[in-house]
Amino acid sequence: MDRNQATGLILFAAVILIYSIFFAESQPVTEEVTPEQTEVMEASPEAEIRAMQEPELPQSDSLDSDKIEKYGVLAAFTLGEEKLSTLENDKIKVTISSRGGEIKEVILKEYTGLNDEPLSLLSTERSEMIFTAQTASGEINLNDLNLSPSLSTSESEDGEAQILTLSGATESGAISVVYSLEPGKYELRKEFSIDRYQGIFTGSTVKLSWADQVKRQEKDLAESRRKTQINYYTSSGDYDNLGVSDDTETDAPEESLKWIGFSQRFFTAGIIADESFQNASFTQSTPVQDSSTVRMMQAEFEIPFENGNYGLKYYFGPDSYNGLKKVTEGFENNVDMGYFFVSWVNKYIIVNLFAFLEKYFSNYGIIIVLIVLIIKLALSPLTYKSYIGMAKMRVIKPEIDELKEQYGDDQTKMQQEQMKLFSKLGVSPISGCLPLLLQMPFLFAMFFFFPNAIELRGESFLWADDLSTYDTFINLPFTIPFYGSHVSLFTLLMTVSQIAYTHFNNQLTTATGPMKNIGYIMPVMFMFVLNSYPAGLSFYYFVSNMVTFGQQAVIKLAVDDDKIRKKVEESKIKNANKKKSKFQQRLEDAMKAADANKKK
Structure with missing residues (x-):
């Protein structure tokens, strides 16, 4: 290396040293980027909008082929763990599952059961409500679809109502179940709707199968059985029931129905249609040897499913005559007030x-x-x-x-x-x-x-x-x-x-x-x-x-x-000279004729 080369290297090193001293501290410090931050950085504006509109679906590792065959594009909804949500006011407490919005339990807060325990009017241990719908892949149980819950409130005439929204979405469409409970009431509102899914839901009705082993709530079992029955009210305004016999009874009304009630002696669990229930059939029996169960009841009927949605109302509460009159037309018939002359x-x-x-x-x-x-x-x-x-x-x-x-x-x-x-x-x-x-x-x-x-x-x-x-x-x-x-x-x-x-x-x-x-x-x-x-x-x-x-x-x-x-x-x-009235004369003539026939 000659003198000129050595001089060049020294000058080059000096330039690098001076640059690092005066300019290195003004550069941004590089931090480690997490995978979550990378997803946010790479997300497009369209993806952000879609994430805001579509609720997050439950996550799982994989879908088996049986589920895909049975549920088709809805198979993704069967994944994830069940979550329980609660709607509550001063009258009732309702526990609802994320799976199809199934009602798991209803507690009446103002009353107690037979042994002073909280009065459970409905529970999955004794009751089952299965909603099924017809799809392109066949009939499916809507209770199998796991949705994401979200609680909110809204103002109503009686105060602040509680709202539970269960929803989920895929690329083909979205499903939502909305429950609302107003303060001071025993009525629970339900609305089910689908968005898009063209050609997926092929039926015009949703079928509901409701079975209930009515739990004993009162001291006198015999009197409870005399007062427990399936009641229903037709769209034309006629009330009927299955009676209180211990024998197995069935009925299949030809007319559409406005409401159906599983009525006990003092309480009723009922379903009220927005429009009507169709093709209903009922079965009622008494497990005579089972002292913990008053009756076994089952109702099957169809709910009109027009334009991808339906609505109905539940009633879970006491059989107070004046209170039931406010629920819907004819609902007070769940209280037996006697025959027409009393x-x-x-x-x-x-x-x-x-x-x-x-x-x-x-x-x-x-x-x-x-x-x-x-x-x-x-x-x-x-x-x-x-x-x-x-x-x-x-x-x-x-x-x-x-x-x-x-x-x-x-x-x-x-x-x-x-x-x-x-x-x-x-x-x-x-x-x-x-x-x-x-x-x-x-x-x-x-x-x-x-x-x-x-x-x-x-x-x-x-x-x-x-x-x-x-x-x-x-x-x-x-x-x-x-x-x-x-x-x-x-x-x-x-x-x-x-x-x-x-x-x-x-x-x-x-x-x-x-x-x-x-x-x-x-x-x-x-x-x-x-x-x-x-x-x-x-x-x-x-x-x-x-x-x-x-x-x-x-x-x-x-x-x-x-x-x-x-x-x-x-x-x-x-009245000494009073003439006989026509009625008295006819009565006397009839008595004489009867006497004459008797003598003959």
Whole structure:
């Protein structure tokens, strides 16, 4: 190396040294880039928009060939782990799975079960709702599709509603299930929809198969089974049910339905259509040997699936008559208010009267006493007329006895002469009975109201722990046929009061022989019937008997038999020359014709 080359190398090294000293610190420091950052850096604007619009699908390593064959382009939705989400308000708590939006459990927060545990009205241990749809690859279970959950809220008329959105998307389209729960309500709204997937979903309906082993929630299993059945309401406005027999029952209504209810004694799980349910079929049976299950119910029906979506509403809640009326048309029929000739008493009088008294009194024993007093006061004019009618029959008893002595062997002639006597004296033999018959709807209406009044459930009074079931005063070491293995004290009090009332009433009437004794037999029969009925019902009849006894004692003090006899004599003079009415003449002619035929 010569001098010139050495000088060049030294100058080149000096330049590099000076450059590194003055310029190296101003260069950016190179950092290690992670794989996630690399994906973000390389993502295009179109990819970012797509990521915002399409929810993330559950990830898994691979799809087997069976799933691909069965689900086709939807196979990706079967991957991933199940996630549970909760919708909750002050009334109910609903747990929902990410797999198809299946309802896993419904808890009623204001009530407890048989052993004071949280009341589970629906759970996957006992209930199953399978939604299936027809696709190009065949029928699939929509509950197998795993979707991504997202919770949010929205404003409603009653406050802030909770919203659960379950969604997922592929290149071919998107699926979403949206649940909404408003505050203070037992209704859960569901909306299912698909976007695109042209040619994938080929059917026009989604099929729902709902099976439920209805869990026992009440002390009295027999009474619970008498009140548990499948109810449904047709699109034309007709209500029907499968009955309460222990035998297996089936039904397949030809008409489309508006709602279907799995109704227990005090609670109902129901499904309400936005439009209608089609091709429904029902099966109901009783597992007699299984004391933990009230009934086994199954319903299958189709939901119209137009334009890739459908909507419906669930009801999970108590059988409160006024509350059910607000749910949808005819839904209050899940509460049995009795046959048509007594149901009007419960629907329009007792239910509203009960609700009114609840605002001012918290003790339901006091409410029952007040209901008795109000009803007896309202019916007191009929009670008074009934007493006067019986008093008139009592004061003319000597005349009736004379007819019996004169025509005792000729019953037809006896009846004819009695009719003449009643007409002459201005006395009607049914005047004492008719007012009592008009009170019968109120008497029988209570047989349906108290066993179905959820307001009494768990309410105690005196020695009764629960007015909605029988009060056990004594447990017997054996079972008496048609009576049971316990003694209800309220039923005993009702029986004794009825016998006392019958004895008092017989002093006011002319009843003799079998008619006089039947009044003592009926209370004993009712003692057997009502021993296992709700304590509230027996208590109502006991109080009613005591009030009626008091009413008649007061009326007896106020009514003078001598004055009644005087009025009867005045009628006798007034009607001495009175002509027979057409009805009386026809009745007399019919009796004569019957007598003539008898003699022939």
